[in-house]
Amino acid sequence: MQAVSKKVLDRARELMRDGTVSRVAGWKAGEFFYDCEPALFETEESLKDLVYNRFCAANLSKFLITNDIASVADRGRTLVLLKPCDTYSFNQLLTEHRLSRDNVYILGVGCEGMCDVDRIRALGIKGITGVDESEDGKKLTVRTLYGDGEIDVDGVLVNKCETCKGKAHKIFDELISDNEEEGPRGDRFECVRELESMAPAERFAFWQKELSKCIRCNACRNACPACSCRKCVFDNNASGIASKANTDSFEEKLFHIIRAFHVAGRCTDCGECSRVCPQGIPLHLFNRKYIKDINEFYGEFAAGEEAGQRGPLISFEAGDREPNSVSDKGGD
């Protein structure tokens, strides 16, 4: 991945220099090298801070709309670096007219899976100062205050990368990638099936335990590219859902359930919600449940596979299954 990374940074600089783009939406390191976060680079000079490494998991599609970068035409084009999974989100946002394609120049960047610093730490490694990658990308040499150590990349992947949807970019202007043909890994619905096989009371206990951890920080919502509303229903008192005055309210209790339904049929399973949750709530289990059901009930559908799709919840077939016949997993 280090080879790809270097090409990406060089190409970004070139595109800025030759005037193809006026700015770059990429990542830069935060306080620590593994704290990579979305950033906007307005000058060629500022590009010295641009990084692309194993810790750039953030989905920049959402970053484009939160900053309304791509909606203003007269400011020139923006270069955006998109990993394969990020391109699904980009397409979905195009479908929903939240982005203007003409204002964006997409550099599809190859990805071999992002790493989770917490999982590295969980191996007992402390005082991390840097990471080097082996030639084949399978091993990481972790440099620490106490010496170097080698670990397997596979063991420290971000949760969402463990069940990667595949390395092919669904939309791009230019591609820097050497593993486009790589297919999906793992079974992303295994976790859903496991939960489905429990008894209703067990499932309730599971979710009660998980959701009670929620501190309503809204990180999931802010990271989610399907949460693309200009104003969220939870921030809008007229919606009948939000009620900020009362902390023990409907919205507080059912926030995640409502959010999951709002993004059903639109969620690309980018996994950002679970990745950014500071409490480690497995929010992707909601989204994957919907995706799995949609696939089973109405045929395979991958939101963001291409721009302009008609989503499963705004479509129907005369012979669709009846809601009462929905398979009951342990219940009823």
Add this chain to the structure above:
Amino acid sequence: MRRIGVFVCWCGSNIAATVDVAAVVADAKVQPGVVFAQDYQYMCSEAGQNIIKDAIKEHQLTGIVVCSCSPRMHEATFRKAAAAAGLNPYMVEIANVREHCSWIHKDKEAGTEKARVLMRAAVAKVMLNVPLKAGESRVVKRALVIGGGIAGIQTALDIADAGFQVDIVEKNATIGGRMAQLDKTFPTLDCSSCILTPKMVEAKASENIRLITYAEVEEVGGFVGDFKVKIRKKARFVKEDVCTGCGLCMAKCPSKKGLNEFNMGLNNRPAIYIPFAQAIPNVAVIDKTQCIKLNTGKCGLCEKVCTAKAIDYTMQDEFIEEEYGAIVMATGFRPIDASKFDEYSYSTCKDVVTSLELERIMNAAGPTGGVLLRPSDGKHPHSVVFVQCVGSRDVSGRGKPYCSKICCMYTAKHAMLIRDKYPDVDVHVFYIDVRTPGKNFDEFYRRAAEQYDVDYIKGQVGKVWEEDGHLVVRGVDLISNEQVILNADMVVLATAIEPDPTARKVANMLTASIDTNDFITEAHPKLRPVESPTAGIFLSGVCQGPKDIPETVSQAGAAASKVIGLLCKDKLTTNPCVARSDELLCNGCSCCEKVCPYGAISYDTHLINDHGVKETRRVALVNEALCQGCGACTVVCPSGAMDLKGFSNKQIMAEVEAICL
């Protein structure tokens, strides 16, 4: 500050018997926002409405709740009363404590408790109501009648007579429908053709009526006053305006093996044919499945003999697009398939016929020239057995649960006509009940039984079979409680009638509701019998339920008068409970546009001032004239920008909360 008034109706004892209205009033008085509550025997009466009007004025009410019958019954009444007292009519909510409560809950405690909850939910909702103003929409001064039988013809004639344009769309090549197939009509025994054909001619001659025959409705859009309809005019392969109806082509056509539909398939007709002598338009049509030229390219005889040069083998289906203010369904009926009733051997014995087949046999223009001959060998029958209620009043699932209404009378007519013309023929009728509720009906039946010696046997037929060249009928006589075995030369089945199979498709296009038997539902079974619950759709004839000719004609006239009433208006008030998009919240995602069945949502990109931030955004716009208020858009809208007036998210949530309190 909301000031709500609650009015609890006793509806005589309909509500008061199982709901403690005083307790509901007492509970209403302590609801937040409620400043006035009162009960009264009949809220819908003038005195009751005056109570409401006076209270609105006296207590400066900003909204009212009426706990009464279904809003489908009196919502309009109470809205009008509110408006008369200066309150916006959409500040009225109805708690349905009759149909949904007092009528179904015998236990007074449970009924009262539920009525309280329904009242609280209505109060919670009305607290969030906002005044709404109804808009206006145009009325296209033209009506469409679907079906050209006696029902459709009569409706069209009456509408045309009032000076409005009417189009009749008929799926067959001629108008006339079932009545044209009948020989005589009960109870007067006058000739069916003699009274129908002048009406057909009149329809043809009227300058306000356009006949679109051999055509079907393909698509319907729009709404009351402004329907947009696409009609498929099937290719006749004969130019309608050129053909003189001389019939030469029919004589020369070598493909003569088509089943004559008009004669119920009892004889054959050529591939090019005029359905019957008095057909309107009196123009030939080619059956494309049967025509040699159209199937093999050879032949072309009809084209050669046609002196008028009316034949056109290249003719294609044409589409007519037209706007209408009102649509009348007059799609009629057909007899059910008697072969489902194997015990009567209809599909195996030629001499077992249906009543409509007998009608053709008895008709002078029919396959036997009006002479009663048995179909198997053309011989004169000496004994005829009629079986009534074949598939009617049948709850086994094979037939229809309803009474087809006309069978008792036409069977009496057939029996009488046979006995009159051929006194040597014995006539027996098996019946469950003889139903004769109509003017001169019972007299007619008694004449058949008493004067004409028709043998009426109360009981059902178990089996009909063929033996030694004649039929054997085994039935039961319930009065003597004995089995009856009769030899017969012919058996006539009074088959049930069912709505024409096209009715369901047409009703779906018109979004007119349909019942489990495929009859079109009326807006109210007693008070609005010729209207569909879908505004602008009217019902004429058997498509609404079984009826005889006089009833059909009167209903046709009633439907016409409703249509005329509508077309006389220049503007209609539209339903103000329509969708509304908040452009500050709209993401421009187009989800709502995709689910809108009326194309009422469009998108516009314009400058938005979002709390001081000026931005050009793509936002949804609702065309209130097109929106019908279904709310599909509101649920697909992720940001909650789209809401439905009168049924807003907050209102429904408030109802849910009040119910789950």
Add this chain to the structure above:
Amino acid sequence: MPVNENVNADNGSAAEAQATETKQWKPRIVAFCCNWCSYAGADLAGSSRLSYPAEIKIIRVPCSCRVNPTFILKAFERGADGVIICGCHPGDCHYSTGNYYARRRMALLFSMLDYIGVERGRTRVEWVSAAEGARFSQVMNDFAKKISELGENVKVGDLRCRQ
């Protein structure tokens, strides 16, 4: 002879308490009915005097497609034991296509509710036409029976408790 002579006093009061408890719990059931078919069907059930349990309360909506999943979540959060949505039969929607969208939406929502522990039997969609008063009553009786069998619902409102 006093009937409870041989009955252990403790057992008796426990059974009594249980009886009062079962008596106290009454299911709370919300029914969303579309204005054109099912609400009219409910009216017909009423005018035909075909009863169903008083625990069922009807909310009128223009079309089954107007039922936002949040309404159902709200009902469960407020302690509803069952929610039923009734609309026109597929193909007969007054607005042509509304119930088709509702059907998909509800299939997914019901599956999700089951997934979080609300048994499948607590949610239902039934198509009832304006002419089916008897069916309306039957559907409601069936549903109320099902809810009674399932007993009290999980407290969806406690899904996220402050521990």
